[in-house]
Amino acid sequence: MKKKKYVLMVCFIFVSLFPALFQLTITQIQAQPRYGGVFTLNHNGGMPQIGAPADNLGPGVGNRNLFPALEPLIITDENENIKPWLAESLSLSPDGKSITFHLRKGIKFHDGTSFNAEAVKFNLEAVLKANIPGSAFLKKVSSYDILDEHTLRMNLKEYDCTILLRLAQATTGLGLMASPTAMKKEATPETTAKLHCVGTGPFLFDSWKRDSFVRYKKWDGYWQKGKPYLDEIRIQNIPDLTVSIMSFKSGEAQAIENVDPVDAKQLEKEGYEIYQPNLYFLHSILPDGNNPNSPFSKKGVRLALEYALDKRTMAKGIGMGYYEPLSQVAASKDPWYNPDLKLREYDPKKAKQLLAEAGYPNGFKTKLISDVRTRRDTLVAIQTYLKEVGIETELEILEFGAAFAKPRQGWEGILFPGFPNVSTLVGIVDRWGDPTNFVSLYRPPGWHEKWNALLAQQDEKKRLVLLKELLKILYDEVVGIPFQGDAPLMALHKGKVQGFKFHSNHIPSYFEPHHVWLSK
């Protein structure tokens, strides 16, 4: 009888656990990367040219179209630590005047030539010579020494901690390596892609159409054995987001970037996966505190500006729950985020009181300058909130050229740049620490000296401490008013696309093509 009970109990347990065991086995099978398939990614960032970075691939994030074929010398991780890639390791001299790159051996370009120190030197010199966006930092390099075939020393005029970060993260692909043999070939706009897009990456350039698509095919000679998984990667440029979403839903594409929060919510309801990367874009309004005649030269008025904005409602209303209200120039996922800097909650009464204390009991009139890239709903929200506390703003919308020039020329009133501050160390330095940029911002005493100390700091931990100190001063002195952080949303076919992370490694538009595979 006892034996019968025991057998029954075992059977019951087995039957109960069977679905779970079965599910586990299925999950394990699914987790195994599968070979084959075509992965299509839609973006709306333009595709003016394909080639090597030195060919000037156009404004914006030109590198996103190259990652399948060209690989970086070094890369960063999610916390912005420098990691090796084609360089196996690197070392900084104690005086910070030289960086030595030890390159991986045995790596070949797609054309069969060797990846070596000469190739790295050639690529870096070529992007500087071609004035590629973001390449000016390479002027700090005095010379390159080729110590042996796989060792290169970069000699610096002065140390700057952002040099390696700029090399690893440049959105125009400065650190991506192309074959010098290929790049030396004379090319026309029609042949540049075919002749110059020759890297060490997992995929070979196949074909492209300007502003439409680029297609890469699997390369069997890739140095990471067993990869890539996909047969083909196709990147499509579709400027209209509605069409892009329909292309995605119809199955023509497996992933789309820059999905609007409203569309993201709808797609999520329909069963698609919405992916939010770690890399945030920080939106701020910037009063002209540096102008002695401006009301914003007074700290109380700048503070009133911050209390006037209902950051939580804006982030919730515009971002549909995907955006984050900002207390400081950092998103909560950033390594330099300081939890002690609390969000200044919406308080119009306090804002009015601060204005009255500063000598503006009836408020004042000023300009709200923005540009064609700004979301109109955000602009209207800011204008409405400021009006509620008595700050009447006259809108001035700049076109592209003027919007680029304004931060260096200076402004009167409040500037709301249409392009946000990328939450990387380089992005933060360029917006808040560059004395030639955003010149109308209030600069506390010793501000630039502190930024220079940060740039000269070789130790990553000490550098992080310095950055946190600077961001605290920025918060205390209300230099600018960060109000919203958004990580550009991606939509994916749930369960179908694996290993695809966009904006990964804290690099705008970066993804690792060799990790991507399709489960169906």
Added chain:
Amino acid sequence: MDETGFWSSCYKKFFQKYKMTTYIIRRLLMGLLIVLIVTIMIFLFMRLLPGDPLEVYINQSDMSNLSPDQLQQLRQKFGLDKPMPIQYIHWISGVFRGDFGRSIYYDIQVRRLIVERLPVTIHLGFLAFILSGLLGISAGVICALKRGTWIDTVVTFLANIGITMPSFWVGIILIYLLALKAGWLPVHGYTSPFEDFWLSTKQVIMPVICLSLFSIASLTRLTRSSMLEVIKQDYIRTAWAKGLRERVIIMRHTIKNALIPVITVMGLQIAFIFGGSVLIETVFNIPGVGRLMTQSVMQQDFQVVQAGALIIAIVVVLINLIVDISYGWLDPRIRYE
């Protein structure tokens, strides 16, 4: 006969003899004048827009710290250092040599971009023109012949809808129904028919429908009313009275005469089709001149916008010229004095 009278009589004789040729030359000269005025307008509008195009270029490359000398060199590169009239002469003389300047956004010759994009727009425009001509005229004729029947009511109703619906909206609806729900057609893109004819055909169906929708609707209405006008004429009644066959009356006497105003409108429809390509190529993600223009306006890529607008203006002027000239052959009663 004095000298003035002699030349005057020579002119009259010449004009009588070569009426058509003189007319064509006169219209060609007028067309050239219109194109010239258009070039001046395009040039001025682009330059009078706020903002310095060089600022866009500088900020798109790593040149924000350029010295004044280097900036001056860049101004010279794009011809922006000279006074506006000189810049215009420089541009227009380049246009005559086939040189439309250099794109700031793409950093390549505008001619190269136009050569890449124009065949795409012409392909779509040509198909839309043929489709609108065939469907619009056929539907109009049928409506007129079946006046008052249910066919007339339905087709006229559809034509009214076709005129009022914005083409870009129709485009989105078609994508939703035919591509997304039914899965019959691709959502977007363009492939040359010489590369893959079947794929190309599938890709152009929706854009061509959108481009030709307005033309089909307006041609249907115009053909119907023109046919009804002609049907009432005495010579048609005479033809019936003579006992001619219906087919002969309709084909030889009615349609031929009714088509004269239709041909004029068809010429004008080409301007609509080219103009519509600006929207439709954006909706269907087709790399033609229309999408290039939209993007270039956004990027303030003034050389590309100038070239695109000039090409569209030339096409419209040429089509109008052809339409005017074709009157003579279609209706011998028309004289060119």
